[in-house]
Amino acid sequence: MKEKTYQPGSYPDLPPPPGTVGIYGWIRNNLFSSISNSLLTIISVILLYYLIDGIIGWFLFDAVYDAESKIECRKIDSGACWAVITKRVGQFVYGFYPEAERWRIDISFLTMFIAFAPLLYPDIPKRKWLLWFSLIYPFFAYILIMGGYFGIQRIEYSLFGGFMLTVILGVSGIVCSLPIGILLALGRQSKLTVIRTISICFIEFMRGVPLITLLFVASSMLNYFMPPGTNFSILVRVIIMFTFFSAAYIAEVIRGGIQAIPKGQYEAADALGMSYWQKTRFITLPQALKISIPGIMNTFIGLYKDTTLVVVIGLLDPLGIGRAALADTKWNGLSTETYLFVALFFFVSCFAMSRYSLWLENKLNTDQK
Amino acid sequence: MSFLSNIWRNEKSREIIIQIFVLFCIGWFLSWLVMNVNANFKALGKDISFEFLFIPAGYDINQYLIDYNNRDSHLRAGIVGLLNTGLVAIFGIILATVMGVALGIIRLSKNWLASKLAYWYVEFTRNVPILLHILLWHGIIINTFPQTRQAINFGELTFLSNRGFYLPKPITESGIEFVYLCFVISLIFSVLFNKYAKRKQDLIGVQYPIFWINTAVIIILPSLAFLLSGLPLSFEIPVLKGFNFRGGLHMSPELAALTFALGIYTAAFIAEIVRAGILAIDKGQREAAESIGLKPSKVMNLVILPQARRVIIPPLTSQYLNLTKNSSLAIAIGYMDLVATLGGISLNQTGREMETMVIVMLIYLSVSLSISAFMNWYNSKVKLVGR
Numbered sequence: 244m245k246e247k248t249y250q251p252g253s254y255p256d257l258p259p260p261p262g263t264v265g266i267y268g269w270i271r272n273n274l275f276s277s278i279s280n281s282l283l284t285i286i287s288v289i290l291l292y293y294l295i296d297g298i299i300g301w302f303l304f305d306a307v308y309d310a311e312s313k314i315e316c317r318k319i320d321s322g323a324c325w326a327v328i329t330k331r332v333g334q335f336v337y338g339f340y341p342e343a344e345r346w347r348i349d350i351s352f353l354t355m356f357i358a359f360a361p362l363l364y365p366d367i368p369k370r371k372w373l374l375w376f377s378l379i380y381p382f383f384a385y386i387l388i389m390g391g392y393f394g395i396q397r398i399e400y401s402l403f404g405g406f407m408l409t410v411i412l413g414v415s416g417i418v419c420s421l422p423i424g425i426l427l428a429l430g431r432q433s434k435l436t437v438i439r440t441i442s443i444c445f446i447e448f449m450r451g452v453p454l455i456t457l458l459f460v461a462s463s464m465l466n467y468f469m470p471p472g473t474n475f476s477i478l479v480r481v482i483i484m485f486t487f488f489s490a491a492y493i494a495e496v497i498r499g500g501i502q503a504i505p506k507g508q509y510e511a512a513d514a515l516g517m518s519y520w521q522k523t524r525f526i527t528l529p530q531a532l533k534i535s536i537p538g539i540m541n542t543f544i545g546l547y548k549d550t551t552l553v554v555v556i557g558l559l560d561p562l563g564i565g566r567a568a569l570a571d572t573k574w575n576g577l578s579t580e581t582y583l584f585v586a587l588f589f590f591v592s593c594f595a596m597s598r599y600s601l602w603l604e605n606k607l608n609t610d611q612k
Numbered sequence: 613m614s615f616l617s618n619i620w621r622n623e624k625s626r627e628i629i630i631q632i633f634v635l636f637c638i639g640w641f642l643s644w645l646v647m648n649v650n651a652n653f654k655a656l657g658k659d660i661s662f663e664f665l666f667i668p669a670g671y672d673i674n675q676y677l678i679d680y681n682n683r684d685s686h687l688r689a690g691i692v693g694l695l696n697t698g699l700v701a702i703f704g705i706i707l708a709t710v711m712g713v714a715l716g717i718i719r720l721s722k723n724w725l726a727s728k729l730a731y732w733y734v735e736f737t738r739n740v741p742i743l744l745h746i747l748l749w750h751g752i753i754i755n756t757f758p759q760t761r762q763a764i765n766f767g768e769l770t771f772l773s774n775r776g777f778y779l780p781k782p783i784t785e786s787g788i789e790f791v792y793l794c795f796v797i798s799l800i801f802s803v804l805f806n807k808y809a810k811r812k813q814d815l816i817g818v819q820y821p822i823f824w825i826n827t828a829v830i831i832i833l834p835s836l837a838f839l840l841s842g843l844p845l846s847f848e849i850p851v852l853k854g855f856n857f858r859g860g861l862h863m864s865p866e867l868a869a870l871t872f873a874l875g876i877y878t879a880a881f882i883a884e885i886v887r888a889g890i891l892a893i894d895k896g897q898r899e900a901a902e903s904i905g906l907k908p909s910k911v912m913n914l915v916i917l918p919q920a921r922r923v924i925i926p927p928l929t930s931q932y933l934n935l936t937k938n939s940s941l942a943i944a945i946g947y948m949d950l951v952a953t954l955g956g957i958s959l960n961q962t963g964r965e966m967e968t969m970v971i972v973m974l975i976y977l978s979v980s981l982s983i984s985a986f987m988n989w990y991n992s993k994v995k996l997v998g999r
Contacts (some may be wrong), residue, residue, distance in 0.1 A: 280723050287725045348820035386808040390695025437631040441638060447984075451977040455951060456969060463965045467652045468645045548741035555944055562861065586740045586748065593739035 261384060274309025312573040326573045328584050334564050338404020344396060348407055351384040400476045404559030406588060413547040416485035423486060431498055449491030454549055457484045462556040481553055489546040496538035501530035533607050540600035546592050561585045671957050673948045675864055686958045693953030694975065700870050701936040707875025708935060712882025719887045737880035742938050750869035750945040760856055767804045769849055771857060777868055778850035781861040787841035794837035802826040864966040866947035870939065878935045882928060889924035890916065922994045929987050933980050950975060
């Protein structure tokens with residue numbers, strides 16, 4: 244056969260060799276590229292099969308959503324008994340907040356997103372106006388949730404519970420701990436020996452002891468340190484402890500960020516004749532905070548997860564509500580369902596937070612790539 | 613007036629003034645706290661004294677590594693708790709390290725499916741609070757494991773039931789000391805042999821199969837000693853008697869749940885650390901190592917790992933520390949660790965919140981401070997020396 248001749252540079256592209264592109268090629272490259280790789284794939288598939296086979300059925304198809312007790316559940320089907328959740332879903336969300344007043348929680352929860360939007364998304368339209376709302380939001384939410392002003396019924400702290408309590412503890416801890424953390428980080432880097440020593444002692448103490456011992460202190464001892472007769476609510480005491488605890492961790496994260504700033508930046512700022520606070524405000528913090536965003540978000544997520552610890556000192560967060568439900572003889576022994584439900588809630592909210600942190604990190608990344 | 617403003621404008625004197633002011637505020641605040649405590653204690657008729665440590669505790673602890681009964685002192689109860697904390701921390705650290713390193717490597721593998729599975733494991737595990745992990749595992753063991761009579765049975769040796777896990781208990785007889793001795797000797801030999809092989813390689817370039825020789829010595833020498841001294845080790849196997857197992861090594865549901873939960877939770881963090889550590893090594897390092905013809909195993913052992921270790925070890929240590937601190941959540945399921953004994957029951961029985969909490973906090977604080985001191989030392993040792 245006569246071979247066709249081409250002008251140099253005008254050869255038609257040959258099709259790729261079979262088995263290197265398309266679905267088949269992808270499978271070959273990513274799942275069966277070598278013997279050990281194929282083995283790993285087979286093990287994974289088997290694992291996945293058992294996981295799906297065992298869990299999905301139990302979780303969804305064989306599950307019971309409505310029943311009066313565990314025994315009734317077991318009569319209906321063999322899967323999970325979600326009735327323990329559906330019967331008490333109100334408690335899981337609002338704790339013992341009076342049913343007629345729950346709209347107040349709903350409103351403050353929804354407006355929370357409006358208040359946070361300008362802080363979380365720098366490009367939002369009308370940001371300036373929204374920022375004013377963010378500023379008054381804490382007072383607004385406090386009045387709405389607690390009541391006692393403007394003719395709104397006052398609700399006692401002891402009725403707070405469920406996911407609402409988690410969000411209150413988490414958000415107030417997060418909001419309060421960031422400024423304190425920044426101050427501590429600056430204090431630790433300070434030239435002034437006294438301030439540096441105090442910051443180091445505080446940070447190392449908070450990081451060195453388990454949170455649960457701090458919560459015990461909050462619940463049983465904090466009143467000893469106050470003038471006799473002072474009595475402020477356990478919720479406030481717990482928020483103070485959470486704030487201090489995560490402020491210490493945030494301080495360490497930010498310190499890492501400050502130390503990562505090249506020395507030339509400070510020298511340039513000094514050469515311009517900036518004062519300490521100008522340097523901090525315009526040079527140190529903008530760069531340090533940007534570097535430490537992933538670490539700060541991790542600390543926030545950790546704080547949010549740690550709010551579950553309040554169950555040990557008797558507050559009724561979702562775990563507390565769940566344990567109360569399990570203590571009921573009707574639902575005794577359904578711990579897996581209860582805890583999985585709470586776990587799902589935490590997974591969704593923490594996963595969302597970590598995704599946001601990734602997004603922000605990419606957005607603020609000004610490195611030339 | 614201008615004299616005062618000059619003092620304020622002078623940097624040195626201003627710093628001194630600020631520091632004195634801060635010291636004064638802190639001193640005032642602390643004395644205010646102490647005064648409040650005094651006033652409160654007076655009002656309640658309390659005092660601060662550590663004598664309660666030496667009176668009988670009066671409560672039982674279901675798991676103890678040293679002898680303990682309820683007539684022993686609070687101090688001893690605290691030590692039992694401390695040892696229990698150590699026990700669960702060690703178990704958890706072993707489990708977390710093994711799982712975490714494996715997951716971290718799988719996350720980096722070219723296998724799409726396995727890497728995705730590992731990714732979702734990490735995401736699911738670390739986004740759920742540790743306390744939930746602990747309660748979930750405890751609930752699973754208590755509620756879904758079979759009762760002792762139908763216990764899951766591994767060859768009549770190991771039994772898993774809702775009362776805990778029963779394992780064969782090794783019992784040493786006389787002559788075991790000889791085996792220990794041989795083990796120590798073989799370890800010393802391997803260290804010396806390493807040094808010798810390294811010197812030889814530096815001198816004349818000969819490479820010995822160090823790993824295989826050392827493994828052989830460490831396995832063969834103690835096993836020979838074991839055979840020669842007449843098998844001085846037997847196992848006490850748990851036997852079902854009545855409603856419960858007798859004999860053997862008992863792992864309570866609380867200990868098992870805590871170990872699983874801490875191990876599985878921390879493994880997710882360790883996996884991320886391992887992955888980040890390996891990814892942190894510049895690609896050029898691997899390429900250079902491959903281009904001078906090193907085998908893949910040598911690339912890993914001589915080039916990648918020594919550098920990754922520097923990145924991995926500091927956060928790894930802080931994860932171990934976190935695990936140890938997280939083990940204090942044992943109180944939620946009734947495992948008697950330090951917080952549950954001294955900071956829990958002893959506190960409630962004696963009413964000495966201040967003293968017990970101070971002791972508990974000081975113990976945790978000294979552990980974590982000594983570990984961070986070690987970390988600082990390690991960091992300065994392995995730090996890249998810049999020119």
